[in-house]
Amino acid sequence: MHFIPGEFYHVYNRGNNRQRIFFHDDNYLFFLKKISGQLKPVSEIIAYCLMPNHFHILVQATASSIKERQTFGGKPMQDLAYRIGVLLSSYCQAINKQNKTTGSLFQQKTKAKILNEENNTSGISYLEQCFCYIHQNPLVAGLVTSLSDWPYSSYLDYAGLRNDSLCRKEIFFNHTGFQQEDIVKICSAKMEEKLIDKLF
Numbered sequence: 001m002h003f004i005p006g007e008f009y010h011v012y013n014r015g016n017n018r019q020r021i022f023f024h025d026d027n028y029l030f031f032l033k034k035i036s037g038q039l040k041p042v043s044e045i046i047a048y049c050l051m052p053n054h055f056h057i058l059v060q061a062t063a064s065s066i067k068e069r070q071t072f073g074g075k076p077m078q079d080l081a082y083r084i085g086v087l088l089s090s091y092c093q094a095i096n097k098q099n100k101t102t103g104s105l106f107q108q109k110t111k112a113k114i115l116n117e118e119n120n121t122s123g124i125s126y127l128e129q130c131f132c133y134i135h136q137n138p139l140v141a142g143l144v145t146s147l148s149d150w151p152y153s154s155y156l157d158y159a160g161l162r163n164d165s166l167c168r169k170e171i172f173f174n175h176t177g178f179q180q181e182d183i184v185k186i187c188s189a190k191m192e193e194k195l196i197d198k199l200f
Contacts, residue, residue, distance in 0.1 A: 004066070005063050005066070007060070010112070011056070011058075013109075015106060016104050019098065020052050022050060025093065028151075032152075034087045042067075044059060047153075049137045062081060064080075065079060076099045077149065092105040130199045132189065132191060134157040135154070157169065190200060
């Protein structure tokens with residue numbers, strides 16, 4: 001993963017062999033605390049959605065994101081990439097302890113897709129597309145019948161139904177021109193498959 005300050009990234013991974021990564025409510029909350037502790041100090045968290053067997057996080061890289069640190073293997077790594085690794089590794093250790101299991105919980109490589117607007121001819125920014133896609137996950141998967149029924153995404157905060165401080169909502173609103181009253185409408189719009197493919 002290579003990050004550029006100011007750019008937005010879709011960070012995602014899923015359970016190894018598509019297995020569950022969240023087993024009960026406390027697991028979701030623990031992972032969110034890990035995001036706050038590891039990623040928030042070195043990036044702007046824009047949106048997220050935690051699903052039973054995968055997660056999506058929308059971040060904006062900052063100057064702190066790209067500060068290099070030496071890893072245990074001696075190879076320099078950008079701080080945000082390093083902290084994503086720590087987040088997943090420490091969460092995996094906690095779940096293995098909880099479930100009395102061993103081995104990897106996540107697929108080997110976490111992806112971070114830059115949402116660069118170059119060659120975007122859709123008329124809808126990749127930032128907006130990714131934001132909507134992330135929040136629509138529980139509905140598309142049939143886990144809920146309303147986006148407001150899924151507590152493990154930032155949709156509730158953007159829709160004014162909760163007031164958590166993890167996400168920098170003002171960054172999304174400033175970049176897109178949307179306001180809180182637009183969230184329900186834009187997150188309810190059906191997305192074309194060809195647009196979704198650009199987010200991965």
